[in-house]
Amino acid sequence: MSRGPRLKSVDLQIDARWIAPVVPAKVLEHHSLIVDKGRIIDLCPTARARLQYQAKQHHQLGESIVTPGFINLHNHAAMTLMRGVGSDLPLQQWLEDAIWPMENAQVSYEMVSLGARWSIAEMLTGGTTTFSDMYFYPDAVAEAALEMGLRCQLATPIIDFPTAWATDAADGISKTLALHDQYKHHSRVTIALGPHAPYTVSDETFTKLRTLADQLNLRIQCHVQETQSEVDDAIKAGGERPLQRLHRLGLLGPDFQAVHVVALNDDDIALLAETNSTAVTCPDSNLKLASGLARTRDLLAAGVNLCIGTDGAASNNDQDLLSEARNATLLAKGGSGDATAMTLQQTLQVMTLNGARALGLDDEIGSLEIGKAADMVAINLSDPFLKPLTDPLAAVFYTARACVDQVWIDGRLKAEQGRPAGVDVNALARDVQRMRKTMEKS
Ligand SMILES: [Zn+2]
Structure with missing residues (x-):
C-alpha cells in the first residue's frame, strides 16, 4: 500500500494573487512564498505548495501583491x-x-x-x-x-x-x-x-x-x-x-x-x-x-x-x-x-x-530569491476602484488606492492591516505631541 508524499513542515507560507520578486523582473500569479527559519526556501505555484508544505503559519492573501521589503x-x-x-x-x-x-x-x-x-x-x-x-x-x-x-x-x-x-x-x-x-x-x-x-x-x-x-x-x-x-x-x-x-x-x-x-x-x-x-x-x-x-x-x-x-x-x-x-x-x-x-x-x-x-546587502535582501532573508510586504489591491485590474504594479505605483497591509522581516510579522505589530501607536502619538510642545516652548 503506497502512502501519500509527506508534507515538509515549514514556518510560514504566504499565498498571493500576485508576487513581484524583483529577480526575475516579472509578476508571478497565484504563487506562494515558503519561509523557514527566517529565510525564503521556495517560491512556487500555490497549487504545488499545497502538495509539498505544511506551514505553522499560513496566510492566504487574496487580492494582494507581495514584494520585497x-x-x-x-x-x-x-x-x-x-x-x-x-x-x-x-x-x-x-x-x-x-x-x-x-x-x-x-x-x-x-x-x-x-x-x-x-x-x-x-x-x-x-x-x-x-x-x-x-x-x-x-x-x-x-x-x-x-x-x-x-x-x-x-x-x-x-x-x-x-x-x-x-x-x-x-x-x-x-x-x-x-x-x-x-x-x-x-x-x-x-x-x-x-x-x-x-x-x-x-x-x-x-x-x-x-x-x-x-x-x-x-x-x-x-x-x-x-x-x-x-x-x-x-x-x-x-x-x-x-x-x-x-x-x-x-x-x-x-x-x-x-x-x-x-x-x-x-x-x-x-x-x-x-x-x-x-x-x-x-x-x-x-x-x-x-x-x-x-x-x-x-x-x-x-x-x-x-x-x-x-x-x-x-x-x-x-x-x-x-x-x-x-x-x-x-x-x-x-x-x-x-x-x-x-x-x-x-x-x-x-x-x-x-x-x-x-x-552591500544584496546577498541578503532586496529580492524574493531562495536563500535570502524573508523581508516582504503585502500590498492590498482589493479597493473596488482599482478594477479593472490587470497590471498590479500599475495599481501600486499609479494610484493612491493600493495600501500596505502585512510586513515581515526575517519571516516575522511586523505589521498587519497597515499598523506596526506590538506598538501602541496612540500612546506614541501622545508622547510625540507632548515632546513637540516642549520643543516649541524653549
Ligand atoms: Zn537629508
Whole structure:
C-alpha cells in the first residue's frame, strides 16, 4: 500500500494573487512564498505548495501583491518630531531660521529616541523594512531599530563645526569608531560614515573618512549637489563642482551614496556611473523645498545605482516610501518628457534591490530569491476602484488606492492591516505631541 508524499513542515507560507520578486523582473500569479527559519526556501505555484508544505503559519492573501521589503535609503528619522516646522520656506532659510535653531536647542538622546521610534512605526506602516539614517545620537536610533526589528544603516553625522552630538569632525569620527565597535556583530545594524555635505566638511576630513572607509569597510553617505546654488557657490569658492572635488579626494566609489544629486550636469552623471557610486533621490523633499528635479532618467540610463529615500519628515512630511516612489516615477517621466524614463519594474527595483546593493546587502535582501532573508510586504489591491485590474504594479505605483497591509522581516510579522505589530501607536502619538510642545516652548 503506497502512502501519500509527506508534507515538509515549514514556518510560514504566504499565498498571493500576485508576487513581484524583483529577480526575475516579472509578476508571478497565484504563487506562494515558503519561509523557514527566517529565510525564503521556495517560491512556487500555490497549487504545488499545497502538495509539498505544511506551514505553522499560513496566510492566504487574496487580492494582494507581495514584494520585497522597501529600503528607504535616506532619512533623518528623529526629525518626525519636527514635522511641519518652517513650512513653505526656501531651503537655506528653512535650515537657518527654522530647523537649525530648534536642533541646537533641543536635540538630545531622549528626543532622538522618541523621534526615531515614531519614524520607524510610520516606515513599517508603509512597508519599509530597512532604512538608512543620518542624525545626531545614532546610538538612540540603533536601539529603536533593534527594538522594533528593522534593519538600518546609521551614517553618523560628521560636520566640521560643533553639533549636539559632537564637538567637531574628529569627535564625530571617534564616536563613530566606538559605535562601529559596539555594533559590528549585530546583523541588523550597520555603521557608516555620514559627512553632512561638501559645504560643511573640509578636504582634510573627507580624506580621513576615505581612509577609514577603506580600513574598516564602511560605507559613506553624503548630501551632494542638492541645489544649483550649492554648485555655484562651490565653483565660486574653489573652482570645482562638489562631485569633482569629492572625486579628486577619492570619495566616489561603490561604497559612496550621494544623496539628492538634483543639480547634475552630464559630466557629474558620467562620474557617478564610472565610479559605480550610488545616487539617492528624495523627490518629495526636493519638491517641497523647491530644490529642483533630479535627472533620474539620465542616471538610470547611465547605469547609476539609483535608490530612493524619504529624507526627514521636516522636509517631506511623511515617511511613506510608496508615495515617494510614485512621485519619483511620475517625475522621471514628466521631468524628462520620456514616458519610458522609469518603468514599473525599475521603480520596484529602485526601492528594493538597488537599496540593498548600496548597503552591500544584496546577498541578503532586496529580492524574493531562495536563500535570502524573508523581508516582504503585502500590498492590498482589493479597493473596488482599482478594477479593472490587470497590471498590479500599475495599481501600486499609479494610484493612491493600493495600501500596505502585512510586513515581515526575517519571516516575522511586523505589521498587519497597515499598523506596526506590538506598538501602541496612540500612546506614541501622545508622547510625540507632548515632546513637540516642549520643543516649541524653549
Ligand atoms: Zn537629508
